[in-house]
Amino acid sequence: MKSARTMQKEIYLDYAATTPMDQRVIDRVSQASKLYYGNPSSLHRLGMEAEQAIAAVRKNIAKTINCQESEVIFTSGGTEGNNMIIRGIVEKSRREKMRIITTAIEHPSVLDVFSFYQSHGIDVVFLEVDENGLIAMEDLQAALNEHTILVSIMGVNNELGTIQDLQAIGQLIKKSYPKCLFHSDFVQGYLKIPLDIKACRLDAITICAHKIFGPKGAGAVYLKKGLMTKPLLLGGGQEQGLRSGTQNVPGILGFDEAINLRKDIYLQDLELLQRMRDQLIEMLDKRLTDIKVNGQGSPYILNVSFNQVRGEVLLHSLEGAGIFVSTGSACSSHKKEKQYVLKAIGLPEDFKEGTIRISFSKDITDQDLEYTAEQIEKSVNSLRKLIRPKRK
Template identity: 65%
Template sequence: MNEIYLDNAATTRVHPQVAQKMMDTLVNNYGNPSSLHRLGIRSEQAIKEVRGLIAKNLNCQTQEIYFTSGGTEGNNMIIQGVVENKKRERMRIITSAIEHPSVLDVFTFYQNHQIEVVVLGVDAQGHIDLTELQAAMNEDTILVSIMGVNNELGTIQDLKAIGKIVKAVNAKCVFHADFVQGFMKIPIDVQASMLDALTLSGHKIFGPKGVGAVYLKKGTDIKPLLRGGGQENNLRSGTENVPGIVGFGEAVRLRSDSFMDEFEAIRNLRTVFINELETKIEDIKINGDPNGSPYVLNVSFNRVRGEVLLHSLESKGIFVSTGSACSSHKKEKQYVLKAIGLAEEYKEGTIRISFSKDITNDDVKTAVAAIAQAVSSLRLLIKPNKNR
């Protein structure tokens, strides 16, 4: 059975060259980066090279990149770091209703601890209202955290427009974006967007799990989550994950010259997928912005349960998801669909299909045919009995 992996927003298959680079580092470049001898210096140099490569792709300085264990730590590091550093009597922090749980849960925590939290609503495509943002901003606002690319819908927020509003109202307010689903897929310029902080992750771009990075603009003060050895310029203590960082860097290097061409190829693939779905299956809804990230396709089928559809496709070697992998164990799984106002009859039948460079047109045709067959069979099972 051929495998068709369409859950790339959850994680990607590690690129063979990334795995090879990591293995070489594990075996041959095993020194502790904090050690003063040449093995330590060699490891430190390897980290420095990756730091520079990431900085180049963000248009920032090398020393503004800090390595983490991934997106969740990065988001917590920035949000908690800003709030704990600026704690005062009157504080306001702003986010949107469709953020990743590693953002929303931290905001909820602070809301429960007497900090004013504003959660911006979104329209049917998942965009925040810039007028609402401007109205919510004031001199007490210390942080605005808005996801660059939504992990369930693929909706792309206008970070440049958001940055202008934030800084026009309060230049001291920290502007942060979770860009885990956008990095090395969609161009980003942190200076043009007036961003103070950005969260990145390795395993969404064919790199390893357990490694990520944050951009933190020089002069932006945060209180560190972890204290100890003083690594990462005292912001993230603990021995650096050298093989992971090197693997992350190799994944970035492999995409640096190709991701813009890939973007158009994936957009065409997504368009074919949608057209095939709409031709073969009735009563479906495509969610999100048609001009959003082509890597993510969120689709709802009436009279079908998404989880049952997922397992039906899995039995045929086709792998999709019913939403964010990081939300799969939470009670409120469908908060993003609720935020965009999706009708109740479609919520339960929603799946997320996420593409990569490995998906072909033949894969698309095979996957759509399997989805159409599964949806038809599942709808027959719940079809009302007219003889009753």
């Protein structure tokens, strides 16, 4: 791809932060903006048409996650979905003795909510992870007790790509504490890796559109039928009273298009992406020493550390060559504690500083990978020269 601004070759490798909208999604959003401008809550024909249009999307999403249509609630994206579920459940079940459990490496839209409740006196457990970013089942078992109302554990970590075993986790929770609710932030997993919400015994998941070539500001949660949460937003009572506010009709229809473009092919993509990731690791291994690959699981994300390099400097050096990567999650990269995930996996300090996240899509070519490896080698070598004392 060439930048419209500079005509320089552009290789976008930050798909975990967000994805460009597919042209067919753009067309659908544009068409929906013209066709379905009625308010879905209005009683007249234009309102009903908009309502029917989003109802069809609800059905489509429900099919992709094997749930009922009434269990899908539209949101503005991942952050809102996570807040809505966690805060909704905690506020609904407010009682004197109450424990909630999550992991130390969640996205800030989960982590900060748990920290907020901890600072308000609620018993919160942040499960530690190992060097790959995986929780230990024994730790979860030990943390669960009869006061635990909620466990929230992400499916795919946005910085490391680590995939937690949601099925084992769900079964462990429900075996001893069937009333304890289980939520997963599945923003980085939806239509990228398979998920069986029933086998995982999940009560709620969060998904969003902009990680799968859909529009920003559109998302949904699955909330198991019969479960009550306290709504964050009060008002018109849309979305079964759980999320007041006029629905983002064009965004929702764009989400639908993005889903349709992925739902039948994403499993095949997995193999392709795995090969791509392996290939880049191999190229980097051949070209450079003192590098470390972190995390495991998702072929969409490669988190890699270069000793004696500053990640941010490397990012900008690559940007100069038209390559766009990240130093962590875009959503948290301005925060003070931005390396909390790397800290949690116990990455040594000298590697931690030199970490970048490369995230892929099937649009990346072999030539892109070759060029990327070449530029990383060039940048890392020149940055190391600045730091390393010259040998005599």
